[in-house]
Amino acid sequence: MGSLDGIITGFQTAFSLEAILFVILGVFVGTIIGMLPGLGPISAIAVMIPMTFGMEPATALIMMAGVYYGAIFGGSTSSILLNAPGVSGAVATSFDGYPMAQQGKAGKALAIAAIASFTGGTVSVVLLMLLAPALSSVAVSFGPAAYFALMLLGLTAIASLSEGSTIKALISAVAGFMVVTIGIDAQTGTQRYTFGNMNLLEGLDFLVIALGLFAIAEVCSLVLSRKDKSIGDTHNIGSLKLDKKDLKDMSGPMTRHSFLGFILGVLPGAGATIASFISYIFEKRLSKNPEEFGKGSVKGLAAPETANNAATSGAFVPLLSLGIPGSGTTAVMLGAFLVLGVQPGPMLMTDRPEIFWGVIASMYIGNIFLLIINLPLIPYFAKILKIPRPLLISLVIVFSMIGVYAISFNTFDLYMLLLFGVIGFLMRLFSFPAPPFILAFILGGMLEQSLRQALTISNGSLSIFLDDKIALSLLFLALLSFVFPLVKQLRKNKDKATEA
Amino acid sequence: MKKFLLPAALGLSMMLAACGSDDGASETANAGDGGEFTPSESIEIVAPAGAGGGWDTTARMAAKVLQEEEIIDGKIGVTNKEGGGGAVGWSYIANYEGNPHKLFVTSPPMIFIPLNGQSEYDHEDFTPIANVIADYAAFAVREDAKWQDLNELFEDMKKDPTSVTVVGTSSPGSMDHMQFVQIAKAAGVDITKIKYVSAQDAGGMTQLLNGSVDVYSTGVAETVEQVKAGKVRVLGVTSEERLEGEVLEDFPTAKEQGIDETFINWRGFFGPADMEPAAIEYYEEKFKELSDSEAFGEIREQFGWNEMYLDSEEYKTFLDEQREEIQTLLDELGLAK
Numbered sequence: 001m002g003s004l005d006g007i008i009t010g011f012q013t014a015f016s017l018e019a020i021l022f023v024i025l026g027v028f029v030g031t032i033i034g035m036l037p038g039l040g041p042i043s044a045i046a047v048m049i050p051m052t053f054g055m056e057p058a059t060a061l062i063m064m065a066g067v068y069y070g071a072i073f074g075g076s077t078s079s080i081l082l083n084a085p086g087v088s089g090a091v092a093t094s095f096d097g098y099p100m101a102q103q104g105k106a107g108k109a110l111a112i113a114a115i116a117s118f119t120g121g122t123v124s125v126v127l128l129m130l131l132a133p134a135l136s137s138v139a140v141s142f143g144p145a146a147y148f149a150l151m152l153l154g155l156t157a158i159a160s161l162s163e164g165s166t167i168k169a170l171i172s173a174v175a176g177f178m179v180v181t182i183g184i185d186a187q188t189g190t191q192r193y194t195f196g197n198m199n200l201l202e203g204l205d206f207l208v209i210a211l212g213l214f215a216i217a218e219v220c221s222l223v224l225s226r227k228d229k230s231i232g233d234t235h236n237i238g239s240l241k242l243d244k245k246d247l248k249d250m251s252g253p254m255t256r257h258s259f260l261g262f263i264l265g266v267l268p269g270a271g272a273t274i275a276s277f278i279s280y281i282f283e284k285r286l287s288k289n290p291e292e293f294g295k296g297s298v299k300g301l302a303a304p305e306t307a308n309n310a311a312t313s314g315a316f317v318p319l320l321s322l323g324i325p326g327s328g329t330t331a332v333m334l335g336a337f338l339v340l341g342v343q344p345g346p347m348l349m350t351d352r353p354e355i356f357w358g359v360i361a362s363m364y365i366g367n368i369f370l371l372i373i374n375l376p377l378i379p380y381f382a383k384i385l386k387i388p389r390p391l392l393i394s395l396v397i398v399f400s401m402i403g404v405y406a407i408s409f410n411t412f413d414l415y416m417l418l419l420f421g422v423i424g425f426l427m428r429l430f431s432f433p434a435p436p437f438i439l440a441f442i443l444g445g446m447l448e449q450s451l452r453q454a455l456t457i458s459n460g461s462l463s464i465f466l467d468d469k470i471a472l473s474l475l476f477l478a479l480l481s482f483v484f485p486l487v488k489q490l491r492k493n494k495d496k497a498t499e500a
Numbered sequence: 501m502k503k504f505l506l507p508a509a510l511g512l513s514m515m516l517a518a519c520g521s522d523d524g525a526s527e528t529a530n531a532g533d534g535g536e537f538t539p540s541e542s543i544e545i546v547a548p549a550g551a552g553g554g555w556d557t558t559a560r561m562a563a564k565v566l567q568e569e570e571i572i573d574g575k576i577g578v579t580n581k582e583g584g585g586g587a588v589g590w591s592y593i594a595n596y597e598g599n600p601h602k603l604f605v606t607s608p609p610m611i612f613i614p615l616n617g618q619s620e621y622d623h624e625d626f627t628p629i630a631n632v633i634a635d636y637a638a639f640a641v642r643e644d645a646k647w648q649d650l651n652e653l654f655e656d657m658k659k660d661p662t663s664v665t666v667v668g669t670s671s672p673g674s675m676d677h678m679q680f681v682q683i684a685k686a687a688g689v690d691i692t693k694i695k696y697v698s699a700q701d702a703g704g705m706t707q708l709l710n711g712s713v714d715v716y717s718t719g720v721a722e723t724v725e726q727v728k729a730g731k732v733r734v735l736g737v738t739s740e741e742r743l744e745g746e747v748l749e750d751f752p753t754a755k756e757q758g759i760d761e762t763f764i765n766w767r768g769f770f771g772p773a774d775m776e777p778a779a780i781e782y783y784e785e786k787f788k789e790l791s792d793s794e795a796f797g798e799i800r801e802q803f804g805w806n807e808m809y810l811d812s813e814e815y816k817t818f819l820d821e822q823r824e825e826i827q828t829l830l831d832e833l834g835l836a837k
Contacts, residue, residue, distance in 0.1 A: 345725025
């Protein structure tokens with residue numbers, strides 16, 4: 001029972017006083033960074049790397065892992081209160097979290113997010129502990145064909161993210177696809193839509209688009225509607241308490257998406273953002289009252305918040321057991337490991353069990369402290385809504401700008417933020433939904449690249465999608481997911497017709 | 501909320517800005533008497549990429565050792581100027597012609613990006629100061645692959661180039677692609693027919709392991725763990741001689757397999773154009789001291805880098821040769837702009 005010994009060593013490491021102190025520090029810093037729009041865990045971890053030089057590797061890594069999942073945990077706060085996602089994994093949180101806050105239930109929304117985050121985080125750590133060694137083969141089982149099919153499955157959700165006109169939702173999605181092609185094409189090295197501007201060579205950052213379309217566009221709407229008192233009684237924070245019905249509503253999505261989020265997190269490249277979107281869509285499909293989604297649904301808030309935290313633990317599977325970073329943040333984490341003289345990979349579990357299991361075990365403690373830190377602070381966080389509107393609006397603008405500037409320290413991104421703010425505002429004005437745009441932007445890049453990788457490998461033959469079993473099953477699911485709502489709609493229409 | 505969030509935000513932005521400060525104490529460098537140069541303000545080292553990458557790590561580690569070992573007296577700040585694969589950072593430095601307090605770290609993309617038409621500046625628009633480290637490419641296949649050495653692989657590629665797919669992280673015409681092309685060309689493969697796909701976010705190793713592709717063109721360090729675990733095999737590395745260290749010493753070079761070609765992933769420090777000779781001399785000396793220091797030796801070992809010091813003159817000659825070689829290959833591939 002080598003691994004049991006390892007797990008025990010890991011718990012000993014994680015429960016040492018030093019490790020506990022640093023995990024608290026890590027999750028605290030993470031929560032704050034997550035709350036601030038745009039300031040992500042990547043820059044925080046990178047800045048910390050030189051500071052950890054000479055520290056005990058296990059302790060340092062436990063702290064940095066804490067910053068990472070702490071940021072995802074805290075990311076929900078500004079999504080809910082200000083419609084300004086703190087991290088990209090928290091965009092889907094704003095779909096129902098922000099409407100809930102506007103209805104005067106900010107306290108409740110924050111409490112739901114905290115509990116869902118805690119559940120997603122904790123359940124997935126259990127899964128991580130049980131399955132990390134076994135799952136390493138799952139992490140690499142997806143070839144380009146399978147990734148293409150997975151992205152396609154995600155895309156079928158566009159219909160369910162739209163309210164009102166499907167045509168407008170599709171136009172919005174096409175615009176998202178077009179924007180994501182900006183930059184150097186990875187498969188040919190050609191520049192697309194850069195107009196010779198080198199600032200566009202690497203494409204636009206996701207947060208520039210998300211903060212523009214959501215936060216800045218919201219600010220524009222608020223300014224324009226300043227005389228309109230009907231725009232929700234946002235001064236009211238509401239009670240923190242969740243009643244039995246809320247808890248019952250949450251339990252389903254929390255269980256489902258702890259698993260789904262974790263699995264999606266394991267796949268390199270999918271990560272917390274895609275997990276949160278897919279969970280949101282999946283939950284809406286399952287729901288008996290899909291029309292509540294987007295208007296402050298408890299389930300619609302709990303699903304993505306559970307999934308993004310679960311995905312964060314999932315992302316540690318390829319990192320720790322294969323040495324393969326699946327995202328920008330885990331790539332920086334890999335760098336942090338190397339600086340400390342630890343090489344993540346297939347040998348880590350046997351060579352350095354105290355680090356492999358120590359980091360995992362510390363996540364239990366980290367998640368508990370996140371709940372302890374976050375719950376009592378909710379009333380204080382929620383007070384932000386009591387700030388007079390002119391001040392609040394300025395704050396949102398300032399934070400969005402700081403966040404975007406911190407991505408690359410490039411003023412060009414600030415102009416892009418404003419541009420997308422204006423685009424987002426115009427989209428609202430003419431009722432083009434923003435979520436399909438964001439979804440297409442997130443999935444589009446990988447959809448295109450994996451399709452072309454697959455076709456290059458197969459010398460242009462489409463049979464690669466049929467030969468790959470994972471791809472085939474995912475394509476089948478995508479087809480179902482596309483046809484199912486149509487059938488449902490047809491049936492509804494028929495029922496109506498017979499009733500009439 | 502306000503009370504809590506504001507100081508936190510300020511603290512953070514200051515923390516981030518601290519890496520970005522080139523605080524304006526702009527006295528002119530005291531280069532006057534006797535041609536001696538000492539920095540008169542804090543030195544800024546630009547990593548023309550985001551936090552956490554190879555350039556950023558090199559810059560931060562060098563700055564740390566230069567200060568902690570007191571090789572350079574005074575403040576050194578590392579800033580990130582991300583974008584365009586380096587082009588954004590280079591154009592920033594190009595604004596500081598002759599300024600002896602602005603340095604940047606760079607590597608082969610300094611050659612590739614301008615040749616691919618993605619930067620208006622190339623290495624001749626700056627002052628190469630000193631190269632400090634070298635890294636090498638490795639070509640890995642799955643453990644169960646049929647090829648035992650590079651020659652077997654290249655024989656198959658000569659017969660049917662479309663039967664083999666090569667994966668790398670960068671786009672065609674950039675490093676992962678060209679390092680493979682360079683060696684394959686020396687082995688007599690028709691390089692215009694090589695099937696290359698680019699996979700971001702470390703997708704290269706994933707695709708090699710799951711059998712989607714056949715060969716992974718990458719850096720030596722990226723392969724070590726998977727080799728130890730018995731999952732992949734390295735057919736060849738691009739160094740002149742065998743590398744040192746556990747596992748690394750077992751990797752055969754392309755050269756010993758009869759393919760007379762090497763590829764160096766060099767990394768070093770540049771300054772803006774028209775740096776005065778006294779300043780160049782000052783930094784050459786300091787980077788030599790850095791390269792020879794025990795502390796930097798430890799860092800090299802941790803990251804699997806090799807020592808390769810070149811002074812300003814040697815560096816310039818080296819870079820000109822590199823560009824000519826790559827230019828020829830890109831012309832043949834039809835990728836040159």
